[in-house]
Amino acid sequence: MTSTKAILGVSGSLRQGSTNALLLRAVADRLPSGAVMTVFDGLDDLHHFSPERDADHENGTAVLPAVARWREAIARADAVLISTPEYAFGIPGVLKNALDWAVSTILFDRKPMGVLCASPGFEGGHKAMASLLPTLTALNTHIPEGCSLVISSVRKKMDNEGQVTDAATAEALSRLGAQLVGASE
Ligand SMILES: Cc1cc2nc3c(=O)[nH]c(=O)nc-3n(C[C@H](O)[C@H](O)[C@H](O)COP(=O)(O)O)c2cc1C
Incomplete structure (x- = not known):
């Protein structure tokens, strides 16, 4: 018997109605049977990272509860999918902060990792991807083939309900989900 594969979705945008949150849902809807995505909702609860706020085993300092929750969510996941906007040619601070808490x-x-960088701009998302990949390398994540995707002009590829209407994008999201689940076996 094969067990259900748990995919952790992480949106780099805290915005209500975020296109990146909608893209996570689009991948979740396309996952192969036997895989389920849970979207992490606690990025906004994480303190700004500073090493002295991290647990100190020698002094017996406990892990902050919001940090413990984030780390447990990563630990439970067979694979992680980040979907992030580009902010000022990089990634949102809230996402970098969360990744710093894992260093x-x-x-x-x-850990198998998928990455989506979506932007409404014609050439948007590439700089976010270029900024994020070195951090994921530092964390020694494993990004399987087909699991990193820049989606420029994203709003032209979705309808008002957030359904992906662009056939090539829909196909790429299905492939990404399948590759990510395949890599977590
Ligand atoms: C502070 C800020 C900086 C941004 N910088 C960029 C950028 O450098 N490149 C880009 O393509 N889009 C940029 N954008 C536009 C975002 O890509 C756009 O708002 C996107 O829809 C946000 O994703 P979301 O819908 O998931 O919240 C920026 C938006 C904000 C609010």
Whole structure:
């Protein structure tokens, strides 16, 4: 018997109605049977990272509850999918902050990871991807083939309900979901 594969979705946007949150849902809707996505909702609860706020085993300092919740969500996941906007040619601080909270752990080590960078701009998203990939390399994540995707002009590829209407994008999202689940076996 094969067990259900747990995919953790992480949106780099906190915005209500975020296109990146909608893209996570679009991938979730297309996952192969036997895989389920849970979207993490606690990025906004994380403190700004600073090393002295991290648990200190020698002094017995406990892990902050919001940080513990984030780390447990990563640990439980067979694979992680980040979908993020581009902010000022990089990634939103809230996402970088969350990733910084994982640096002192081995939670992302060889963890299959998918990455979507979506922007309404004609050439948007590429700089967010270029900024994010080195951080994911530092965390030693494993990005399988077909699992990193820049989606420029994203609003032209969705309808008002957030359904992906562009056939090539829909196909790429299905492929990404299948590859990510395949890599987590
Ligand atoms: C502070 C800020 C900076 C932005 N910088 C960029 C940028 O550098 N490149 C880009 O393509 N879009 C940029 N955008 C536009 C975002 O890509 C756009 O708002 C996107 O829809 C946000 O994603 P969301 O719908 O998931 O919230 C920026 C938006 C904001 C609010």
